[in-house]
Amino acid sequence: MGTWALTRRGRRTARQASDSSAMEAAARWGFVARGVLYLLIGVLALRIALGDGGQEADRGGALAEVAAQPLGQYLLWALGIALAGMALWRLSEACFGAAGADGHKPRKRLFSLARFVFYAFVSYSVLSFAAGASGSGSGSSDDQSEDVTARAMELPGGQWLVGIGGLAIAVTGLWIAGRAALRKYHKHLKARALRGRTGKAVDITGVAGGIARGAVFAVLGGFAVKAAVDYRPDEAKGIDDTLRSFADTPAGPWLLALIAVGLAAFGLFSFAMARWRKI
Template identity: 25%
Template sequence: MNKQTPIFVIARIGYIAKGLVYFMVGLLTMQTAIGMGGETSDATDAFREFINQPFGSVLLIGIIAGLIAHAIWRMVQAIKDPENRGSSGKVKFMRAIDFIVGCIYISMSYAAWQILQGLNTPDGDETTEVWVERILELPFGSWLIMIAAGLLLIGGLYQFYSSWYATFESSFSEKSMNEKEMGILRWLGRIGVAAWGLVYCMMAFLFYRASVTFDAEEAGGLSEALSSLRDQPYGIWVLGITAGGLMVYGIYLFVLSYYHKVFDEGFDASS
């Protein structure tokens, strides 16, 4: 296969849509951090912002298509491993994560579709609280939430590790980039991935708090995690830096949609 095949077109559209969503989340949150009003945001809030723009319905339809495209791409990564990451236990685990992420983006596209239809759509925090409440009602439910908090913390620490060592650059197409372009994309990735590290760690703290208090309202998704960052010492600065990092992450995804190595090198679909 080559970069002109349908799956690669789908993958590129997906990266662009994902980048646009998280750039908007960062932008809305930045407005909160610098005192321009509003609250911290998540993907659902970004969808609502898109629909309020000129030609918003057309824009949101494009976003929905892009999120579905990204979901398909992540599932292809899980099943076919187009990046040839190998067959180690770590890689198998990452491929399982890819499949789960694909399912998450299908869910996000459905939420965007509901907003397009004018339906009342719960935001990420509300959805998270509902699921945490259901889990807390189970035997050993608080321990399950504690485990989820631990996994989120591990995810956050891994984001910092990935940011420091730029492990994500294995996805870059070296033959399509010069050293300067590689350096710029590497730093975009480092900043964006580090911002996600902060978000994941704060989400871990929220889940931990929910587990020890048996209160689902203590948990939360992206928006609540960002809001909690604001409540910390020097919180406005931390929130502003994180919001900027999410915007940079969106830009990183835009650029990666062109410079991802697999789009140039292809892979054998029959493998």
């Protein structure tokens, strides 16, 4: 058997592995874990809007809520492992292509690679929290943002790096919100998820959740750009401070409450994706 045939056979075997039931299960449990985190962040943000600002509305606050529950430590490990499964699924998409007619396009693979990096980091932070480490999972997202921004600005051209990074995050947020408003997620869902009352529920949570999530990322990126322009790392904000900033607008706590409900809706939408997403 020639080298070309062996290479082709190896690629086919790898592709079959990426399409396996185990990989599908990893992806679906990953969506469940993502849903839990967003649902909890939404609830924490709603508490802040209602005047109870004791707990931070970010990943660290959500993990603290999970840890406080019965068997919380086991739940943390389950969340971290599920998110690792999500990361592996995104990596398989980057390597072998995603589901759908355009899943093999370089742009799609690049997006999958970026998502792999993101979910790998989130998984690591959750597992670090579960292991009791004072790492990225347990710390304040606001303190982390300021620290990362300050370190980045110390690099050659650091001000530009922070500004470009913030702009990229802001544009990503607008892209997320726009795709949600246009219901672009329909092409990723099985047909039965879009029928009748189920379809209405999916659209309500998908649109509201995606717009809220996109708005948070857009404002988060905006703060990073402002920090770069003013050369003040302390102006960079994490998820918690970004959410609280919505309450400082003329709309007051009502806008924060609306965003909080949207984030919780995105958590519910993630559960729908866990059940009906084309893997």
